[in-house]
Amino acid sequence: MLDRAEIDALFPVDLPEPAQWEERYPPRQVPENAHVTRFGPSPTGYVHIGNIYVSMINQSIAHRSEGAYLVRIEDTDQTRVVDGAVERLRRAFEFFGVRADEDDNNGVYGPYHQSQREAIYLSYARQLLREGKAYLCFATEEELTDIRKRQEAAKLPTGYYGRWAIWRDADPAAVQAKLHEGAPYVVRFRSPDMPKPRAEFIDAIRGPLSAEDNRNDAVILKSSANPLRLPTYHFAHVVDDHLMRVNLVIRGDEWISSVPLHMQLFDALGFTLPTYAHIAPLMKKIPGGKRKLSKRKDFEASVGFYIEAGYPVHAILYYLRGLANGRLAELPLEEALEAPIQLDQCGSAGPLVDLAKLEDISADYIGTLTSRQVFDAVRTWAAEHDPKLVVVLDAERDLALRALAIEREGVDNPRKDLRKWSDFRQTYGFFFPQLFTSLSGASDDRLTSLNVAPVVAATFIRDLADDYEHLTDPQEWFSQIRELAAKHGFASTAKEYKKNPDAYTGSIREASQLVRVALTGSTRSPDLHAIAQALGDKEVLRRLRALAAPDEN
Template sequence: MAIADSVLISELLFPNITESPHDLEQRYPKRMLGKDAFVTRFAPSPTGFLHIGGLFAAMISMHLAKQSGGLCYLRIEDTDKKREVEGGISGITESLRDFGIVFEEGVTGAGEERGEYGPYRQSQREAIYHVFAKELVRRGLAYPCFCTESELEAARLRQEAQKLRPGCYKEWAFHRDLPFAEVKERIASGQSHVLRLRSEGSHERHVTFVDGVKGLVTLSENDMDIVLLKSDGMPTYHFAHVVDDHLMRTTHVIRGDEWLSSAPIHLQLFEALGLEAPIYSHIAPILKQDGASKRKLSKRKDPEAAVSYFKAQGFPAEAILEYMLGLANWTYEDWRREHPQEERSSFRLELDKMGSSGALFDRVKIEDISKQVIARMDAGEVYSHVLVWAKEFDAGLAGRLENDPIYAKAILAIGRGAANARKDIAMWSDVPSYMEYFYEEDSPAVAAADVPASISPEDADRLIAGYIGLYRHDADRDEWFAAIQQLSEQHGYAGEMKRYKKEPAAYKGHVGDVSLLLRLTITGRARTPDLYDVMQVMGPERVMSRLKARKDWV
């Protein structure tokens, strides 16, 4: 096509576009940041809930930006209005905020954004894309394609019959050389069209680039005349993100490796526009074990694919982010062991230490990390987190916590603050069960299977009755245990484990059996935090009531 025709076609297609790419360069200047600063972005589409893989990419993008003295912004890629769901944008921003991902720039909520490089919603940037599209047409690097769906389908069938790759390329790009007169006539008659890239690539040649995660990557060049603008004038992902990443001055793009095969297209577009490409880093997906094989977490099949699942379960945001950093860099777990009190942000994340194969989702490991995170919190922190969770997911628990916060915090304080703090709580949804026996008005039921075999029902009655006579709430820990030892000796049980082990036949059982009986009678459970601490929190009236109302074993 003659250059003169290209210029005329560009004016015909975009008569209202008066700005040039140079004008946009002035409007969106280079950022005033250090030379090693990363400018990253998270750019989801509002087509459903935030996927755990999306949170993973956002966390990595944010961490890399902050550790380099750069910034990470949130862009919403909402050009596909047919797939957009109501509340999709606010759902994304709220889910990210729930997990501590807060952006200083970009979209902050539905209809809200901040920053000098916006708009940050692609649906509001149509004129910007048209500036670059017009320039490509003017230079003969893009053209209007008038093919109908039925024509494209017919071409695809002929390609298959000839065992050719399907798609619009070379001789199969039917409208790439239409003269201005025919383009003008078709547009005047109202024919719908898209705008396509005029690719000069060859599938037989290769493009090589350095991926931030995978290292040196070699792929076939793109030879397809891909769609840049759809028939409604809105851009495709390929075109829009190239324009946006340049004007928003993105230096590093962190995205799923499902986009790796598209990298030649995107690098070709940057070259066609005369722009410097960012460093692409393609991260592996989070996988799930499914029988003998592994697969990607599915939005349809797996509840844990949605980040809202972890919020509803009550996992602390910090625990999920700790787990994800471990997935991101294999060095993180060693670093955490060596720096147990350091802020997560102090860890230096390195792209080249990310695994190139998918990490396996491990619920057990998440729970273990979460227990450790919660164990490091004081009672006040736990109370605050649980209350926030309960107000949304467990109104009964929320009422109980707010009714007597001093008692609730005392319960949650048991076993905290020590080097070997207890790890009973993995998520906030564990708390109702964890606290339940502290609130039971009636004496708790006791499972017969939990009662030591050495204690008969008759001995249990005598032991409990004897302890009622010895119990003093103001006794210190040593005095309290001495009373249990005394009780044991009075009823034929060894007061010291070493004596029982030396002569087991001389005793019915030992002081541990008697302690367990008291634990079961007071709490209904065989496993609890330290019994002395439990009784101190419960108070003498509740403890005595349960001792006196001991139920038969069930």
């Protein structure tokens, strides 16, 4: 073991002592049972919907207890840092309203980037070296590879431990010789000589857990060959959670196996171990089972998908909260968004992400909004994702509001055909002359499913256009279609037509659908009279005449 002077010579001469950091970052003044939580994303450029899920849980738990929720950028692996990634994370959190109480822009326990906390980590690494709880390791990549191969050949656990830890108890003279050569080294944690058979702890979600205790001498400070001496995640999170006074660590369950090492590090540094809560990952159903929602395989894993598709934020948050705590899915949306998430109600099995369920929730939510609220939301979404639609909405604001009001306002059961803002073009686009393509004659493919002869369709629609009255009363308005249909050989009811199909050209249903397709381009739409009123008489006539026009061929 090197003496103190030799150890201190490896670090900057003005490096603060740990006591100075403890003074700078004192215990928080929060209620006794308050939870201080953190979310630590890596700035890799990709924002997973699971990031929103876990950060939402962190925020809710902290706020319910009058604690604090912070975001700490874990960028110690500089090879994975992507330019602009932090800004994308910030925008995602802002979009979903999962704002941190402390982050780059606010908080006294920063910096909130691990890459900016180098001096802090060096202070505590030096302390462990002084106390003999860490040591310098000069093992090369070739030596480490050879160790791993020999362990595999002997069917032993792989790692740097026991007799395989070739620098654990090296002669100080050998260490000094390597330092004199300028050989690069890492700092390794000296795991306990006598580890427990099992490490036991209480998980706030899963209850009592145990795992094989750690016996690996994990790297805590990366290679001295790097200008920036950064720690590994294992060491950094221990130091940061202590100094930021985080007392509840909510993170993915992939970290359960690392808890024994983390417990040893907290103990070696003399820190109080926080409570751990390991969240099950979001899952995707696949044939024969399910798997973790993957950023490489699943488009719905990306936050960008939900933003670009235009799912309402409140609907997404309601859905995610229901995945976290099933009871919240049974509450009305507004109540569920206010209700606290409870860790003991988070399952240990990963919840399934079901887009069909999300769309149902989203449709129900949009169904509660007024036409003006929907218009504003669609326009806000389109400003970012569909600029051409913005031009149409601005030019036809009154028409858009009339269209959106159909079967939405003043009814007990509003339409739910709009599930996300990107559906607006498909669902309401036919209202706008700029977006609607009128039928080009009675042989237009969009009429095929009606099984009405083109000549019959053209004649019927032409006569309707010639005598069309833009009546405000729905019954009177439809009567003109019914009476004209009878003159053109359409049965008055579908039942009557079914009894004797050879006697009719179709039923009133087909006649009505001819008008519907002429006005909307589809056999499915809101109330036909309401559509006509929203379009106005001139546009109705223009569309009828387009269908009635002789085919060019």
